[in-house]
Amino acid sequence: MSDEEMVEPADQLAIELEDHVIEKLRLRASSHGCSLDEEVHEIIRNAVKSESSEPAGLGTRLAARFRDIGLKEEIPELRGYPAVPFEFDP
Numbered sequence: 001m002s003d004e005e006m007v008e009p010a011d012q013l014a015i016e017l018e019d020h021v022i023e024k025l026r027l028r029a030s031s032h033g034c035s036l037d038e039e040v041h042e043i044i045r046n047a048v049k050s051e052s053s054e055p056a057g058l059g060t061r062l063a064a065r066f067r068d069i070g071l072k073e074e075i076p077e078l079r080g081y082p083a084v085p086f087e088f089d090p
Helices: 019-032 036-052 058-065
Strands: none
Touching: 019 036
């Protein structure tokens, strides 16, 4: 028996979803150019991936959010500087 024949079949997952949820998933899959099954698998993979990885730091998240706005130069880090509260005039 070859290694390929010894592979156990993957567990199957059957879920029941509301019709409106399935329709939204179909539209999403269509916009991504894939089947409904492929779209659901990708959503589940991404959910597990993001859950199991370390959360990104604030700077990384800010850089990702504003990556496409045209900022080209580096923003210097302010490590080691004490936080100073803003003072409002009465």
